[in-house]
Amino acid sequence: MPRRPRPLVLPLVLLAALALSGTGPAPAATAVTGAVTAPAPGTYVPITPVRALDTRVAVGIPTRTPVPGGGIVPVDTTRVAGLPATGVGAVVVTLTVTAPQAAGYLTAWADDEDMPATSSLNWAPQQTVANTAVVRVGQDGRLLLESGSAAPAHLVVDVEGYVAAGKPATAGAYTPMSPQRVLDTRKAVGIATTTPLPPTSSTRLTLGGHGGPAAGAGAVVLNLTATAGTQTGYVALGGKPVPPSGGSVLTWRPGQTVASLVVAPLAPDGSVTLYVASVGSVHLVADLVGVLTPGAGTDPGTTTVALPYRQLDTRAPGATFGALAPRTSRPVSMAAGPLAVAPGTVSAVLVTVTVTNTRAGGYLTGYASGGRVPTASLVNWATGQTVSATVLLPVGPDGRIALWNGSVGAADVVVDLSGTVAAAVG
Incomplete structure (x- = not known):
C-alpha cells in the first residue's frame, strides 16, 4: 500500500486506571514499581492482559473521540503494568478496531522508525475486528498506530506480553524486525505474476537461505493477509492438510480482506509453503515481522x-x-x-x-x-x-x-x- 504523508500525531497522556463502560472492567495500565529480573534476550514473557489504549473511554488518550482517518496514536509501553520500564524489544498485542465509518487498515511500528508500507489489521465499515500482532518498540518503549482509513474509527490495544530486548543466544529465541513485505500476489512481490492464487494451489515462499531476509532462522513470524477471495477458503502451512495435522492459519469470506498472525517453521531450504484451500482464487500478502533462532x-x-x-x-x-x-x-x-x-x-x-x-x-x-x-x-x-x-x-x-x-x-x-x-x- 502507498506511504502516506505523516499526519498529526494525537497527544499522549500517561496511562491511568479507568473504569470501562459497556464492555465490562478491563485491567488498568499503571506504572510498574519494584525490581524486575531481566529475562534472557529474545525470550517471551506473558503478562496478565492490560488495556493500554481504548479511544472510546479515554484510556491512553485524553479524549473519547474516534481516531480520524490518517491519524497516528502513540502507545507508551513503559507505563503498562507487568512490563519493565526498559529491556522490552517487542510487545505482543491484541489490536481491535470498532465502529469504523469506512473501510481501512491499521499499521503498527516502533516510534524510532519510518512508517512501513504494511498493515496489521483490516476492516470493513461498521465492523469490529481484532488481530494479534508482535510489534517492535522504540528505544523509548513506544510504538505508533496509524489508522489508514478515510473516516474515523475507535482503536483498542491490549498488551498480552513482551519479548526481552537484546541479541538472542539460545534456540527458540525471537528477534523482532522492522516489518518487511515479502509476498504480495497483487504486485508480483515474492512471486512472478500478479494473478490471484488459483484454487487448491500451493505457493512456495523462500525466506531463509543465503541472502534471504530470514537467513539463519528456524521459523518466521508473518502477518498474513487474504484479499479479493472469490469463494470462502483458508490457508494451511506445508501443503494440503491431512487432519489432524495441517490446520488453517487464516480464513476468509468472499470479497473480505482479513489478516492473521502466522508463525511458520522453515523447511531445510528456508522456504514456507502456503496452501490455498478454496474452490475460488485469492490474493495473499505477507509481511515478515520477526524470526526465531533454530532449534527447540x-x-x-x-x-x-x-x-x-x-x-x-x-x-x-x-x-x-x-x-x-x-x-x-x-x-x-x-x-x-x-x-x-x-x-x-x-x-x-x-x-x-x-x-x-x-x-x-x-x-x-x-x-x-x-x-x-x-x-x-x-x-x-x-x-x-x-x-x-x-x-x-x-x-x-x-x-x-x-x-x-x-x-x-x-x-x-x-x-x-x-x-x-x-x-x-x-
Missing part, C-alpha cells in the same frame, strides 16, 4: 514451533463436547500431537482458533485454565460467519487453556496448536 526452545521463554496440529473440533463425530454454549467457558487440552503440553512445562501456547456455525453475533476470549475471563476478544463475528485468529494464550497449571463464548448463541470451535513457550522450572 527449552530455556524459559523460548519457543518451539511445528506445523499446526488439531486439539479441538466441536463438530467432529465423537467429540468430547459439542458446540460451545452461549455465555459459557470451557477448558481445552493441549495434549495432542508433536507439541503435546504436559502440566507445568509451558507458559503459553500459539494456537489458531476458528469459530464457525455461529447462531448469533458475538465474540470469543481465551485465557489460562483456572484464570479470569479477560476483556479482550480474540475474534468477533456476525450471525453465520466463520472467523479465525492466531493468538498466544497463557496456559494454566493443568496444561490447558480456556475459551469463553461471549455470544447469546452457540458456536462451533476449532483449535490448532502450532507453538509452545517453555515455562521456568521450579
Whole structure:
C-alpha cells in the first residue's frame, strides 16, 4: 500500500486506571514499581492482559473521540503494568478496531522508525475486528498506530506480553524486525505474476537461505493477509492438510480482506509453503515481522514451533463436547500431537482458533485454565460467519487453556496448536 504523508500525531497522556463502560472492567495500565529480573534476550514473557489504549473511554488518550482517518496514536509501553520500564524489544498485542465509518487498515511500528508500507489489521465499515500482532518498540518503549482509513474509527490495544530486548543466544529465541513485505500476489512481490492464487494451489515462499531476509532462522513470524477471495477458503502451512495435522492459519469470506498472525517453521531450504484451500482464487500478502533462532526452545521463554496440529473440533463425530454454549467457558487440552503440553512445562501456547456455525453475533476470549475471563476478544463475528485468529494464550497449571463464548448463541470451535513457550522450572 502507498506511504502516506505523516499526519498529526494525537497527544499522549500517561496511562491511568479507568473504569470501562459497556464492555465490562478491563485491567488498568499503571506504572510498574519494584525490581524486575531481566529475562534472557529474545525470550517471551506473558503478562496478565492490560488495556493500554481504548479511544472510546479515554484510556491512553485524553479524549473519547474516534481516531480520524490518517491519524497516528502513540502507545507508551513503559507505563503498562507487568512490563519493565526498559529491556522490552517487542510487545505482543491484541489490536481491535470498532465502529469504523469506512473501510481501512491499521499499521503498527516502533516510534524510532519510518512508517512501513504494511498493515496489521483490516476492516470493513461498521465492523469490529481484532488481530494479534508482535510489534517492535522504540528505544523509548513506544510504538505508533496509524489508522489508514478515510473516516474515523475507535482503536483498542491490549498488551498480552513482551519479548526481552537484546541479541538472542539460545534456540527458540525471537528477534523482532522492522516489518518487511515479502509476498504480495497483487504486485508480483515474492512471486512472478500478479494473478490471484488459483484454487487448491500451493505457493512456495523462500525466506531463509543465503541472502534471504530470514537467513539463519528456524521459523518466521508473518502477518498474513487474504484479499479479493472469490469463494470462502483458508490457508494451511506445508501443503494440503491431512487432519489432524495441517490446520488453517487464516480464513476468509468472499470479497473480505482479513489478516492473521502466522508463525511458520522453515523447511531445510528456508522456504514456507502456503496452501490455498478454496474452490475460488485469492490474493495473499505477507509481511515478515520477526524470526526465531533454530532449534527447540527449552530455556524459559523460548519457543518451539511445528506445523499446526488439531486439539479441538466441536463438530467432529465423537467429540468430547459439542458446540460451545452461549455465555459459557470451557477448558481445552493441549495434549495432542508433536507439541503435546504436559502440566507445568509451558507458559503459553500459539494456537489458531476458528469459530464457525455461529447462531448469533458475538465474540470469543481465551485465557489460562483456572484464570479470569479477560476483556479482550480474540475474534468477533456476525450471525453465520466463520472467523479465525492466531493468538498466544497463557496456559494454566493443568496444561490447558480456556475459551469463553461471549455470544447469546452457540458456536462451533476449532483449535490448532502450532507453538509452545517453555515455562521456568521450579
